[in-house]
Amino acid sequence: xxxxxxxxxxxxxxxxxxxxxxxxxxxxxxxxxxxxxxxxxxxxxxxxxxxxxxxxxxxxxxxxxxxxxxxxxxxxxxxxxxxxxxxxxxxxxxxxxxxxxxxxxxxxxxxxxxxxxxxxxxxxxxxxxxxxxxxxxxxxxxxxxxxxxxxxxxxxxxxxxxxxxxxxxxxxxxxxxxxxxxxxxxxxxxxxxxxxxxxxxxxxxxxxxxxxxxxxxxxxxxxxxxxxxxxxxxxxxxxxxxxxxxxxxxxxxxxxxxxxxxxxxxxxxxxxxxxxxxxxxxxxxxxxxxxxxxxxxxxxxxxxxxxxxxxxxxxxxxxxxxxxxxxxxxxxxxxxxxxxxxxxxxxxxxxxxxxxxxxxxxxx
Amino acid sequence: xxxxxxxxxxxxxxxxxxxxxxxxxxxxxxxxxxxxxxxxxxxxxxxxxxxxxxxxxxxxxxxxxxxxxxxxxxxxxxxxxxxxxxxxxxxxxxxxxxxxxxxxxxxxxxxxxxxxxxxxxxxxxxxxxxxxxxxxxxxxxxxxxxxxxxxxxxxxxxxxxxxxxxxxxxxxxxxxxxxxxxxxxxxxxxxxxxxxxxxxxxxxxxxxxxxxxxxxxxxxxxxxxxxxxxxxxxxxxxxxxxxxxxxxxxxxxxxxxxxxxxxxxxxxxxxxxxxxxxxxxxxxxxxxxxxxxxxxxxxxxxxxxxxxxxxxxxxxxxxxxxxxxxxxxxxxxxxxxxxxxxxxxxxxxxxxxxxxxxxxxxxx
Numbered sequence: 001x002x003x004x005x006x007x008x009x010x011x012x013x014x015x016x017x018x019x020x021x022x023x024x025x026x027x028x029x030x031x032x033x034x035x036x037x038x039x040x041x042x043x044x045x046x047x048x049x050x051x052x053x054x055x056x057x058x059x060x061x062x063x064x065x066x067x068x069x070x071x072x073x074x075x076x077x078x079x080x081x082x083x084x085x086x087x088x089x090x091x092x093x094x095x096x097x098x099x100x101x102x103x104x105x106x107x108x109x110x111x112x113x114x115x116x117x118x119x120x121x122x123x124x125x126x127x128x129x130x131x132x133x134x135x136x137x138x139x140x141x142x143x144x145x146x147x148x149x150x151x152x153x154x155x156x157x158x159x160x161x162x163x164x165x166x167x168x169x170x171x172x173x174x175x176x177x178x179x180x181x182x183x184x185x186x187x188x189x190x191x192x193x194x195x196x197x198x199x200x201x202x203x204x205x206x207x208x209x210x211x212x213x214x215x216x217x218x219x220x221x222x223x224x225x226x227x228x229x230x231x232x233x234x235x236x237x238x239x240x241x242x243x244x245x246x247x248x249x250x251x252x253x254x255x256x257x258x259x260x261x262x263x264x265x266x267x268x269x270x271x272x273x274x275x276x277x278x279x280x281x282x283x284x285x286x287x288x289x290x291x292x293x294x295x296x297x298x299x300x301x302x303x304x305x306x307x308x309x310x311x312x313x314x315x316x317x318x319x320x321x322x323x324x325x326x327x328x329x330x331x332x333x334x335x336x337x338x339x340x341x342x343x344x345x346x347x348x349x350x351x352x353x354x355x356x357x358x359x360x361x362x363x364x
Numbered sequence: 365x366x367x368x369x370x371x372x373x374x375x376x377x378x379x380x381x382x383x384x385x386x387x388x389x390x391x392x393x394x395x396x397x398x399x400x401x402x403x404x405x406x407x408x409x410x411x412x413x414x415x416x417x418x419x420x421x422x423x424x425x426x427x428x429x430x431x432x433x434x435x436x437x438x439x440x441x442x443x444x445x446x447x448x449x450x451x452x453x454x455x456x457x458x459x460x461x462x463x464x465x466x467x468x469x470x471x472x473x474x475x476x477x478x479x480x481x482x483x484x485x486x487x488x489x490x491x492x493x494x495x496x497x498x499x500x501x502x503x504x505x506x507x508x509x510x511x512x513x514x515x516x517x518x519x520x521x522x523x524x525x526x527x528x529x530x531x532x533x534x535x536x537x538x539x540x541x542x543x544x545x546x547x548x549x550x551x552x553x554x555x556x557x558x559x560x561x562x563x564x565x566x567x568x569x570x571x572x573x574x575x576x577x578x579x580x581x582x583x584x585x586x587x588x589x590x591x592x593x594x595x596x597x598x599x600x601x602x603x604x605x606x607x608x609x610x611x612x613x614x615x616x617x618x619x620x621x622x623x624x625x626x627x628x629x630x631x632x633x634x635x636x637x638x639x640x641x642x643x644x645x646x647x648x649x650x651x652x653x654x655x656x657x658x659x660x661x662x663x664x665x666x667x668x669x670x671x672x673x674x675x676x677x678x679x680x681x682x683x684x685x686x687x688x689x690x691x692x693x694x695x696x697x698x699x700x701x702x703x704x705x706x707x708x709x710x711x712x713x714x715x716x717x718x719x720x721x722x723x724x725x726x727x728x
Contacts, residue, residue: 071484079468080449089444092470096477101484104443104468106456113460120435120465124488251670276670283674292676306615306640307671310647312656 021049032339043341050339071101072333073121075114075131079106082276083303083322084132087157090326091130098334100127109134118143121152128153128333130326136219138163153336157329159219160346167336169329169347173220176318176351177227180300181272183316183353185235188361189270189298192237193261194228195245195254195278197221203241210244224274224302243268245278254281255288262289262297269362273301279308279315294360304354313357320351384413396703407705414703435465436697437485439478439495441522443470446640447667447686448496451521454690455494462698464491473498482507485516492517492697494690500583502527517700521693523583524710531700533693533711537584540682540715541591544664545636547680547717549599552725553634553662556601557625558592559609559618559642561585567605574608588638588666607632609642618645619652626653626661633726637665643672643679658724668718677721684715 018028023042031038031046038046074091076084084106092102105120107113111134121129129152135141141164147154156168184192198204198213198221207229215222225244232239242264245257254277261268262285273279279301286297293299294313301308304319328347336342382392387406395402395410402410438455440448448470456466469484471477475498485493493516499505505528511518520532548556562568562577562585571593579586589608596603606628609621618641625632626649637643643665650661657663658677665672668683692711700706 069487071488073467079443080446080453082444082446082449085444085446085449088470089472092472101480102469103437103484103488104470105466106452106468108453108456116465120467123433124435124467280670280674287674287676305671306644307669307675310644310651310675311671312651312676 017046017049017053020053021045068127068337069125070099071103071124071126072330072337073117073124073126073129074102074104075117075121075129075133076104076106077109077132077134079104082305083320084158086320086322087132087326087329090323090328091157091330092326093323094327094330095334098330100330100334102330107134111135111140115143118147122147122150126152127337128155130155130157130329130333132156132158133161134218135161136163136216153333153342155329155333155336157325161219165344167332167343167345167347169325169332169349171320171325171349171351173223173351174227174230176302176320176353177224177272177274178230179227179353180318181228181231182234183355183359184270184272184298184300185231185237187270187298187359190235190237191240191243191266191268191362192228192232192270192272193243193245193258193268194225195257195271195273195282196249196275197225197244197246199249200246203244203246205241207239207241210241213246221274228272249275249277251277251281251284254278255285258282258285259289262286262291268297270298270359271300273299276301276303276305278302279317294358296363298359298362300353300359309356311358315358316356317354318351319354321349324349381410381413381417384417385409432491432701433489434463435467435488435490436694436701437481437488437490437493438466438468439481439485439493439497440468440470441473441496441498443468446669447684448522450684450686451496451690451693454687454692455521455694456690457687458691458694459698462694464694464698466694471498475499475504479507482511486511486514490516491701492519494519494521494693494697496520496522497525498582499525500527500580517697517706519693519697519700521689525583529708531696531707531709531711533689533696533713535684535689535713535715537587537715538591538594540666540684540717541588541636541638542594543591543717544682545592545595546598547719547723548634548636548662548664549595549601551634551662551723554599554601555604555607555630555632555726556592556596556634556636557607557609557622557632558589559621559635559637559646560613560639561589561608561610563613564610567608567610569605571603571605574605577610585638592636613639613641615641615645615648618642619649622646622649623653626650626655632661634662634723635664637663640665640667640669642666643681658722660727662723662726664717664723673720675722679722680720681718682715683718685713688713 014028015025018025027042028046031043072095095102105117114134144154156166160168160170198217200213204210204213214225247253271282273282300316302318304317308315308317378392379389382389391406392410395407459466469481478498508518520530524532524534562581564577568574568577578589611617635646637646664680666682668681672679672681
């Protein structure tokens with residue numbers, strides 16, 4: 001629009017907004033950049049000044065004037081997990097649509113690596129970070145607080161961190177797990193194995209200890225276990241610790257544990273698998289035992305994939321909105337990068353149970 | 365070793381090496397950093413001076429003094445492809461073992477994105493880049509040359525780029541494809557479908573045009589098609605363009621094309637699938653046609669996965685050394701970052717045909 005060229009609307013600098021608001025430049029930058037602490041009163045004055053000067057009318061020019069590098073960082077637990085690969089694709093697509101590049105670091109579920117990754121991203125001056133964090137307790141979140149202190153906004157994806165008051169984009173894992181286990185119960189099952197549970201060396205003696213162990217490990221793990229227990233409770237099925245896998249979370253361990261559950265006097269007739277590797281590990285155990293699904297054992301798992309659909313019979317699976325999880329996280333982050341106030345809330349997306357042919361009634 | 369503390373061996377600076385060699389600091393830095401052009405004679409003098417001063421004895425301190433950031437960049441075609449996820453894991457593990465962090469960008473097979481990704485990595489001052497490049501012709505490689513010009517060494521992974529004289533770590537795709545198709549021929553098959561071929565809208569009229577189209581698209585595609593043709597030639601089986609899928613490389617298209625090949629008067633009795641998505645697309649087509657493998661159609665594909673092993677019957681697949689491909693690429697790159705001369709050669713790793721149960725003789 002050439003007619004607008006002579007106007008100054010949208011070309012106001014941070015310094016002009018600061019002068020108009022009667023605050024320091026740093027305060028104006030923090031407010032408009034959406035990082036660091038600004039008192040509600042000063043924030044209000046800065047935003048009113050920005051509004052008056054038409055500062056918001058040209059977000060791109062503004063962000064360039066504040067030194068935005070147009071790069072966001074992503075820290076995921078394991079880029080080899082197709083779930084995270086899909087989330088990353090969503091982040092890349094949404095960022096690209098807004099003119100931002102995306103760089104990814106994978107921590108392979110180690111908190112030390114996550115801390116190192118955050119330092120790399122701060123060092124590389126990204127404009128913000130999306131993180132699927134292995135951190136849970138207040139002790140573990142120093143690196144996230146450091147990023148925020150340095151003016152790098154952070155949005156959580158897949159995993160909420162109770163001790164951090166940040167925007168988080170997740171699915172309702174508890175509800176997704178409950179729906180799946182309810183589906184198994186509705187088919188008549190009462191002996192339902194749960195793989196995988198928390199990576200503790202010995203099965204916890206009580207249900208409370210089991211939940212505590214799962215929650216200490218990973219937010220999603222705790223939520224999925226809660227959903228399993230919810231469904232059992234609603235159906236008045238007693239909880240049996242023998243039906244929950246504990247120990248190292250690898251496919252081989254799943255195969256061993258499912259074999260154990262199949263050899264119990266009152267053996268499992270159904271399985272709920274919280275991970276793709278738990279599904280493939282369970283299928284190996286069934287084959288080794290000469291059993292087939294859904295005739296001998298019913299099965300539902302996280303996460304849906306092209307493979308699950310071409311299995312014979314095809315598998316009933318939980319599909320997470322992976323692309324949408326990533327895209328939403330990027331959008332929330334980029335809104336903050338461009339001046340929106342952090343919402344500090346949990347954004348919950350819906351997963352979906354894809355019913356195929358791996359659930360049947362228990363054998364007579 | 366406290367006894368060594370007072371010694372200066374390993375503590376020499378670039379300037380000291382330059383002075384000893386009688387060259388400028390920039391020449392010494394280029395030589396020791398493994399980037400840019402240095403004449404063989406000057407390189408020799410610098411390396412001899414470095415040797416004399418014990419410069420090589422402390423690579424880490426040296427790299428820090430030259431401003432190495434201890435971060436390498438990785439550009440992959442599609443992080444959502446488990447093949448690349450495995451390669452990235454190998455790169456991360458090898459880099460971490462040497463004290464380097466890894467940042468990843470995914471181009472989703474678009475050359476424009478690859479160019480943008482390279483600019484991001486140059487901007488973020490990574491010490492080197494591993495790239496699975498979509499570039500092929502000399503016209504497409506400006507961004508790689510720009511990185512080299514800026515002193516950022518580049519190593520190729522998965523895909524050689526004929527117009528670039530760089531280290532590349534690949535498998536022998538032609539040989540892997542030939543071995544798989546020979547296995548099908550040995551079982552008695554002569555009507556062997558090839559999915560997927562080049563993404564041209566119409567089937568090329570001649571074999572030469574087909575090969576040219578595949579090679580224009582992607583180095584690995586051309587190599588795998590050559591391997592298929594090699595095996596046919598060796599067995600004196602005439603090439604039939606109707607048995608090669610062309611068009612968009614997506615799972616849905618594979619399903620359509622395999623359905624077409626199954627409906628031919630002289631239908632296919634075997635399939636060679638060059639990608640995981642081609643395998644799942646082919647399995648959908650078989651199911652839709654009411655056919656099963658290996659009884660009605662034999663099948664071999666790239667790349668092996670946990671799913672392929674738990675299919676019933678389990679699939680015969682080509683396993684690429686994904687972790688090793690990544691680790692080797694990182695090692696070659698980090699050697700260059702730490703002063704080795706670029707080898708400018710193709711490092712070829714071995715793939716493996718994992719024989720399971722998806723190959724049987726053709727139906728009578």
